Amino acid sequence: MSNYLFYGITLILLxxxxxxxxxxxxxxxxxAWKAFNNILPELLGIIILVGFMLAILNPSVISKIIGxxxxxxxxxxxxxxxxxxxxxxxxxxxxxxxxxxxxAGYMQIGAFVSSLMMVGVxxxxxxxxxxxxxxxxxxxxxxxxxxxxxAYAIGKVAGGI
Amino acid sequence: MKLLLKRYRFFIGAxxxxxxxxxxxxxxGIKSLSISGYSLKEMILxxxxxxxxxxxxxxxxxxxxxxxYMGEDSGLKGILISIALGSAAAGPLYGAFPxxxxxxxxxxxxxxxxxxxxxxxxxxxxMFLFELSALGSKFAITRLLIDIPGIIIIAYIMGALISxxxxxxxxxxxxxx
Numbered sequence: 584m585s586n587y588l589f590y591g592i593t594l595i596l597l598x599x600x601x602x603x604x605x606x607x608x609x610x611x612x613x614x615a616w617k618a619f620n621n622i623l624p625e626l627l628g629i630i631i632l633v634g635f636m637l638a639i640l641n642p643s644v645i646s647k648i649i650g651x652x653x654x655x656x657x658x659x660x661x662x663x664x665x666x667x668x669x670x671x672x673x674x675x676x677x678x679x680x681x682x683x684x685x686x687a688g689y690m691q692i693g694a695f696v697s698s699l700m701m702v703g704v705x706x707x708x709x710x711x712x713x714x715x716x717x718x719x720x721x722x723x724x725x726x727x728x729x730x731x732x733x734a735y736a737i738g739k740v741a742g743g744i
Numbered sequence: 745m746k747l748l749l750k751r752y753r754f755f756i757g758a759x760x761x762x763x764x765x766x767x768x769x770x771x772x773g774i775k776s777l778s779i780s781g782y783s784l785k786e787m788i789l790x791x792x793x794x795x796x797x798x799x800x801x802x803x804x805x806x807x808x809x810x811x812x813y814m815g816e817d818s819g820l821k822g823i824l825i826s827i828a829l830g831s832a833a834a835g836p837l838y839g840a841f842p843x844x845x846x847x848x849x850x851x852x853x854x855x856x857x858x859x860x861x862x863x864x865x866x867x868x869x870x871m872f873l874f875e876l877s878a879l880g881s882k883f884a885i886t887r888l889l890i891d892i893p894g895i896i897i898i899a900y901i902m903g904a905l906i907s908x909x910x911x912x913x914x915x916x917x918x919x920x921x
Contacts, residue, residue, distance in 0.1 A: 586834060632758055638772055713844055718910075721905060722858070733887060
């Protein structure tokens with residue numbers, strides 16, 4: 584749904600831009616292509632790695648590792664799993680719900696979701712290209728630490744620990 | 745040709761790895777390739793608007809305007825706009841990085857760029873709605889309420905740990921991209 588909206592807005596702006604100034608629009612499209620082409624090699628490599636990781640890590644494997652009684656070790660493991668995987672949101676949330684049903688704890692799932700969204704070990708090559716190595720590592724480390732705070736809060740509110 | 749090989753060495757390496765895996769464990773190899781195919785399809789669907797918007801932003805929005813709303817002296821207004829822009833986005837986090845480059849070119853404050861990246865990664869509105877329905881309101885709302893201050897605090901910690909010189913270099917690099 585939101586994808587259509589996004590496409591619609593982009594298309595309207597593009598038509599508007601084309602109507603106003605053809606040359607500038609072509610220049611904008613050239614810039615778009617250049618930016619895309621710049622990260623394409625990393626992106627393709629990432630997609631191959633993601634396929635491999637998701638093939639190994641299925642919900643039953645993950646729930647075993649991060650069960651309700653796994654405590655902070657389970658939180659740590661789920662943060663690590665979240666950090667190294669890259670799953671689109673519309674797959675991730677149902678997966679997280681499935682994990683909860685299969686016996687994973689709220690705290691652990693909180694950590695998993697948070698680090699999944701904010702930490703991207705696999706996308707580090709793309710991030711370094713835009714930022715520097717230091718900034719990329721710093722951002723990911725801070726986001727990783729932050730997932731523990733999220734885990735604690737989710738565990739308190741949703742899991743009632 | 746040589747340059748092409750060098751640029752794609754990560755991808756080629758990954759493909760060779762999967763190829764070897766498929767030889768040793770056919771099912772796992774095919775499974776991972778089919779998931780990659782699925783991700784590729786998703787990428788092709790989501791990516792074009794992100795980059796077209798990036799191009800249009802680069803060409804049409806003047807630096808002065810971006811600086812006024814998100815630059816060094818934009819204060820709270822800049823923070824709120826950064827969160828709103830990141831949250832309104834669609835697509836995976838790797839789409840946000842090229843936009844960050846354009847922001848640098850337009851003189852957006854570094855901490856606001858980081859807030860934008862943070863918001864894009866975790867407070868996207870469509871994703872929040874999805875989270876709400878899949879994991880329940882307690883889970884989704886708690887996470888959102890912690891994420892917003894969290895994103896801002898992370899941005900400021902990073903701003904404090906990274907020297908002005910480094911940021912300046914980064915902005916100069918963005919000019920050439």
